[in-house]
Amino acid sequence: MQRSPLEKASVFSQLFFSWTRPILRKGYRQRLELSDIYHISSSDSADNLSEKLEREWDRELASKKNPKLINALRRCFFWRFMFYGIMLYLGEVTKAVQPLLLGRIIASYDPDNKVERAIAIYLGIGLCLLFIVRMLLLHPAIFGLHRIGMQMRIAMFSLIYKKTLKLSSRVLDKISIGQLVSLLSNNLNKFDEGLALAHFVWIAPLQVTLLMGLLWELLQACAFCGLAFLIVLALFQAGLGKMMMKYRDQRAGKINERLVITSEMIENIQSVKAYCWEEAMEKIIENLRQTELKLTRKAAYVRYFNSSAFFFSGFFVVFLSVFPYALLNGIGLRKIFTTISFCIVLRMAVTRQFPWAVQTWYDSLGAINKIQDFLQKQEYKTLEYNLTTTEVVMENVTAFWEETSLLMMIMGELEPSEGKIKHSGRISFCSQFSWIMPGTIKENIIFGVSYDEYRYRSVIKACQLEEVAASSVVLWLLPKTLPQDKGNSTKSANNSYAVIITSTSSYYVFYIYVGVADTLLALGLFRGLPLVHTLIRVSKILHHKMLQSVLQAPMSTLNTLKAGGILNRFSKDIAVLDDLLPLTIFDFIQLLLIVIGAVVVVSVLQPYIFLATVPVIAAFILLRTYFLCTSQQLKQLESEGRSPIFTHLVTSLKGLWTLRAFGRQPYFETLFHKALNLHTANWFLYLSTLRWFQMRIEMIFVLFFIAVTFISILTTGEGEGSAGIILTLAMNIMGTLQWAVNSSIDVDSLMRSVSRVFKFIDMPAEDGKPNKSLKPSKDGQLSKVMIIENHHVKKDDIWPSGGRMTVKDLTAKYIDGGNAILENISFSISPGQRVRFKHCLLC
Numbered sequence: 001m002q003r004s005p006l007e008k009a010s011v012f013s014q015l016f017f018s019w020t021r022p023i024l025r026k027g028y029r030q031r032l033e034l035s036d037i038y039h040i041s042s043s044d045s046a047d048n049l050s051e052k053l054e055r056e057w058d059r060e061l062a063s064k065k066n067p068k069l070i071n072a073l074r075r076c077f078f079w080r081f082m083f084y085g086i087m088l089y090l091g092e093v094t095k096a097v098q099p100l101l102l103g104r105i106i107a108s109y110d111p112d113n114k115v116e117r118a119i120a121i122y123l124g125i126g127l128c129l130l131f132i133v134r135m136l137l138l139h140p141a142i143f144g145l146h147r148i149g150m151q152m153r154i155a156m157f158s159l160i161y162k163k164t165l166k167l168s169s170r171v172l173d174k175i176s177i178g179q180l181v182s183l184l185s186n187n188l189n190k191f192d193e194g195l196a197l198a199h200f201v202w203i204a205p206l207q208v209t210l211l212m213g214l215l216w217e218l219l220q221a222c223a224f225c226g227l228a229f230l231i232v233l234a235l236f237q238a239g240l241g242k243m244m245m246k247y248r249d250q251r252a253g254k255i256n257e258r259l260v261i262t263s264e265m266i267e268n269i270q271s272v273k274a275y276c277w278e279e280a281m282e283k284i285i286e287n288l289r290q291t292e293l294k295l296t297r298k299a300a301y302v303r304y305f306n307s308s309a310f311f312f313s314g315f316f317v318v319f320l321s322v323f324p325y326a327l328l329n330g331i332g333l334r335k336i337f338t339t340i341s342f343c344i345v346l347r348m349a350v351t352r353q354f355p356w357a358v359q360t361w362y363d364s365l366g367a368i369n370k371i372q373d374f375l376q377k378q379e380y381k382t383l384e385y386n387l388t389t390t391e392v393v394m395e396n397v398t399a400f401w402e403e404t405s406l407l408m409m410i411m412g413e414l415e416p417s418e419g420k421i422k423h424s425g426r427i428s429f430c431s432q433f434s435w436i437m438p439g440t441i442k443e444n445i446i447f448g449v450s451y452d453e454y455r456y457r458s459v460i461k462a463c464q465l466e467e468v469a470a471s472s473v474v475l476w477l478l479p480k481t482l483p484q485d486k487g488n489s490t491k492s493a494n495n496s497y498a499v500i501i502t503s504t505s506s507y508y509v510f511y512i513y514v515g516v517a518d519t520l521l522a523l524g525l526f527r528g529l530p531l532v533h534t535l536i537r538v539s540k541i542l543h544h545k546m547l548q549s550v551l552q553a554p555m556s557t558l559n560t561l562k563a564g565g566i567l568n569r570f571s572k573d574i575a576v577l578d579d580l581l582p583l584t585i586f587d588f589i590q591l592l593l594i595v596i597g598a599v600v601v602v603s604v605l606q607p608y609i610f611l612a613t614v615p616v617i618a619a620f621i622l623l624r625t626y627f628l629c630t631s632q633q634l635k636q637l638e639s640e641g642r643s644p645i646f647t648h649l650v651t652s653l654k655g656l657w658t659l660r661a662f663g664r665q666p667y668f669e670t671l672f673h674k675a676l677n678l679h680t681a682n683w684f685l686y687l688s689t690l691r692w693f694q695m696r697i698e699m700i701f702v703l704f705f706i707a708v709t710f711i712s713i714l715t716t717g718e719g720e721g722s723a724g725i726i727l728t729l730a731m732n733i734m735g736t737l738q739w740a741v742n743s744s745i746d747v748d749s750l751m752r753s754v755s756r757v758f759k760f761i762d763m764p765a766e767d768g769k770p771n772k773s774l775k776p777s778k779d780g781q782l783s784k785v786m787i788i789e790n791h792h793v794k795k796d797d798i799w800p801s802g803g804r805m806t807v808k809d810l811t812a813k814y815i816d817g818g819n820a821i822l823e824n825i826s827f828s829i830s831p832g833q834r835v836r837f838k839h840c841l842l843c
Contacts, residue, residue, distance in 0.1 A: 638683050
């Protein structure tokens with residue numbers, strides 16, 4: 001990794017994110033590697049952030065009977081959070097001032113208003129300066145809030161991991177790996193991007209108050225008609241939000257159930273294949289998925305109507321505000337177009353920003369409470385250390401145990417009902433279940449202590465590892481051979497995956513986009529429902545095909561994948577397909593149609609403006625293409641950097657007794673922080689380049705608005721009507737297109753999840769495995785699939801009375817081209833003979 005240019009960047013470079021240009025230029029010209037990513041600053045490192053939050057949480061635990069995690073977070077991040085919130089508020093206030101200047105510019109076209117006409121140029125300059133000020137305030141504020149959200153996630157990630165290493169065995173028995181992964185991925189990710197919306201819970205009411213005061217001067221009491229409609233609409237949205245929360249809470253339980261089973265399947269995939277349980281596991285998971293999708297559809301439909309309310313409310317807000325006043329007093333064009341501009345801002349504040357902020361606070365506080373409950377769970381107690389004894393001493397101990405329980409109690413994993421256990425010195429522990437941490441043989445032998453060459457060589461010799469390249473040997477007997485699929489390539493460019501996207505993947509991509517192609521023509525209130533329904537159905541199909549691919553993949557392929565990476569596909573990426581992708585695509589298409597309509601109307605009214613539109617569209621396409629070359633690679637690196645986090649968590653839980661027995665918790669915390677820092681480096685660079693792109697897009701459209709404003713001032717001679725339409729639509733284009741650009745980037749980013757799912761769908765299948773689809777039973781019963789009828793038993797002349805296994809000259813490898821773990825093995829097992837195969841741990 002390289003030193004970050006941000007360390008020596010000037011204030012100007014930091015303000016405009018110019019320091020990201022080297023990585024953008026390199027990503028456009030060539031493929032980015034991990035070595036191209038910049039080091040993170042000390043303020044973003046997991047060590048510093050976790051130490052800071054842990055100190056405040058310990059302080060909270062010590063000082064209060066009812067400790068609150070949110071108080072610890074407040075002491076760590078509150079003042080910076082509020083600083084960026086004030087910047088965000090000042091940027092939003094400029095939206096309320098812009099319509100005032102717009103109204104005066106429109107008034108300058110009145111032949112009787114020569115005073116306004118004389119200063120029209122200066123009014124146009126002032127309006128353009130407001131856009132520039134807004135740009136310089138909003139982008140640094142949003143980026144700063146995103147960064148704080150990232151830091152909060154990192155600190156809580158670390159706190160949860162440290163707590164996991166301290167949990168008692170009784171608590172761990174009740175917590176599955178799937179639940180922990182869900183806690184980390186689904187809950188903590190809300191802080192990354194949602195924190196920028198949190199301030200609108202107070203900004204939106206202040207903005208509404210300011211706007212209503214300005215509208216009162218224009219329309220008097222009639223202004224409250226439009227506001228009343230928005231309030232009714234907001235109450236309707238609140239009802240939908242409450243309904244959606246009910247569905248989401250119910251769905252969360254089903255997701256946890258599915259992830260628990262999926263996690264167990266991934267961890268014990270060898271047993272699943274050995275006992276031919278693939279069909280049974282597929283049926284169990286698909287039944288859970290079926291119930292989950294019913295709730296997903298209900299929540300998606302509610303979210304769709306909630307989102308649609310914004311797009312279809314604009315006309316009614318303006319109509320209800322202007323029409324009563326026009327009937328009573330008459331109204332001029334200046335007031336009409338000024339009111340339209342005010343209502344656009346008002347609608348955004350009431351129907352989008354405020355509900356989003358409330359939702360963000362609800363989700364964030366819910367996640368914080370879940371993490372707080374987890375952090376207060378019972379910890380295991382270390383044994384009493386006593387130098388007066390040279391052995392393990394048990395005094396008046398009363399407990400109910402078996403052999404394993406006794407050993408666990410000696411290590412402190414279980415507590416006796418009565419009495420004490422004392423020891424002096426270290427405890428040496430070797431689990432009956434082989435556990436190997438990801439890494440080299442050397443890393444497993446050293447296990448976090450200082451390197452001793454003599455001792456290391458002694459262990460190598462004692463374990464007969466001088467000529468052994470594999471870290472463990474497992475006798476794996478299955479009548480299966482490696483597939484030879486000539487149609488699919490299984491060679492990865494960076495060896496991080498065993499497969500790549502093949503020709504079959506284009507079919508699925510086409511299938512997804514066909515589902516949205518019809519909506520490009522026109523989207524009505526009910527035309528968008530088939531879109532959402534289709535995309536959720538696509539998610540169902542992709543999950544089913546991915547599950548089949550994992551279950552039918554050969555062990556030679558699965559051995560190259562990490563359990564955390566596989567589980568991340570079934571948790572994070574499937575959640576993206578279920579929740580984010582359908583509504584994001586819907587929003588993007590709606591926004592794109594609005595922008596196209598506004599551009600067409602402006603160009604028809606004033607053809608000169610069309611000449612300014614063409615280079616803007618061309619610049620947008622070129623800039624987006626330039627940015628996506630880098631952003632797609634950064635998102636891929638970010639995804640690859642996320643998997644080691646969960647893999648390390650799974651590994652730590654499997655070997656937790658060993659970690660505690662040897663006191664290696666600090667070493668594994670260091671490894672976890674290293675994985676977190678690697679992910680942070682990729683994610684921070686993606687956020688920075690994204691803000692660079694969004695700021696350049698806004699710069700382009702500020703220039704576009706400047707051109708539109710002065711062309712309309714200097715050339716429009718038809719009067720107030722044409723100028724009002726042109727400038728009002730130009731301002732609408734400014735806000736809507738910025739939103740559309742962000743949505744287009746979001747769609748592309750979310751499609752990375754689809755791409756990663758395709759990688760698993762295209763995994764090669766084992767020979768002799770029928771690629772048939774199991775449909776979940778309607779009643780949800782599992783008994784039918786658990787009974788596999790053997791048709792050969794009915795034919796006495798075919799089915800033998802005894803079984804024999806003969807193995808001759810067997811050579812086995814984990815992967816193609818790898819070293820042989822078994823070579824020229826021959827043996828025979830007679831009918832009725834009992835055989836025990838044991839794992840052989842060589843490190």
